[in-house]
Amino acid sequence: MLRPMPTSEPLPLRERKQQRAREQIVTAAFELFAERGFAAVTVTDIAERAEVGRTTFFRYFGDKQEVVFSDEQAIVEKATTRFRAAPPVTDLAGAVAQLRAIAVELCRELTVDGEHYRRHERLLRENPELRDRSGRKFAGLRDVFRATLLDRGASPEVAVLAPQVALACYAAGNALADGDPDRLAGAVDDAFGRLRGLAR
């Protein structure tokens, strides 16, 4: 058997094991959620299928809900990085325009794996607690944008309102796309476009 292609970073055994455990947990959890629904799956069930101890589950994820968002985490963080790197615009329309681009790009990344997106949206649709939690994630993103705008010298009003409006457009687009990954980015972009209609 040939030696496997040496990956760019041959992670130490310990970390590889951890990464594998993490993946096993996520896989087991999504399987079980698909089979029985979120509420009918216990952490013990997940741990058993993932072949780890119940305690270990909580070492990787703060609570049962966190597993559902584990894959989104990295994508969302990329959006914050992107905004920090954007030119320092501080007026309302300018800030919203920047956030529009970020939001649309975020949508594209969230829907690269269409099937995963569908599963995720389905879980949110069926479980209010998960919708709540999703809201918290986006609120965190909004707060980062707010802080960044304040750092750039934007007025408190702009710093608060721009990310909040952007979040509204994202949410509106998400609702209008109705779970279809192919429509999300377009629907969100369209929602931003309609804001002009507010000027009368």
Add this chain to the structure above:
Amino acid sequence: MLRPMPTSEPLPLRERKQQRAREQIVTAAFELFAERGFAAVTVTDIAERAEVGRTTFFRYFGDKQEVVFSDEQAIVEKATTRFRAAPPVTDLAGAVAQLRAIAVELCRELTVDGEHYRRHERLLRENPELRDRSGRKFAGLRDVFRATLLDRGASPEVAVLAPQVALACYAAGNALADGDPDRLAGAVDDAFGRLRGLAR
């Protein structure tokens, strides 16, 4: 002793008892939350101070979080009634204008008891789970507005976007008022006003 002024509806004893139990629970809960914080209070603690059984607590409130929002419920429902009674405008700017008036009025009612509003906001500030739950409440209100707009023949885009934008303005105003009940309504109204700045 004079007979107490006969209230408009002399509720039957049973319902008066229930109302009293409910009030005792709410009072006990807010006292305890103020003393120790939300997380450090157990349902058993609340039930004991309210002098009801633990089971009874769950008969009045679905879960521990619900108590925190019990007083807001009626006020929020009034907002939906008000919107349903408003003239049937279906364009984006018109719908947002109507929602602006509703939102500002809602703010006034939420802050009539300034001290209660402050306590409530403090709880939300310190407990992410409660912020999540508050988000769910407003999402429910948003969905009612959405359904009403659809009933009136508004396009799906307007029906979805207008309430979402209104919610964003409410949230922005809430953040800018920074827990001060006297500034809430003004800050929310101001947020709506700034939307014009989006037209460039």
Add this chain to the structure above:
DNA sequence: TGCGAACTGGTACTCAGTACCGTACCGGAC
């Protein structure tokens, strides 16, 4: 006064989440 319905509080249970502890394993030094 007495009957049916509804409310009450208690018991017992499941499950999420936390604290603690002994064990096993990895990484590095010799």
Add this chain to the structure above:
DNA sequence: GTCCGGTACGGTACTGAGTACCAGTTCGCA
């Protein structure tokens, strides 16, 4: 190769939320 320190692991035991069930009481009404 071997030893050692740190870290991750899984098990046990606990608290507290929320649910199901049940027997006793109280209210509304005839």
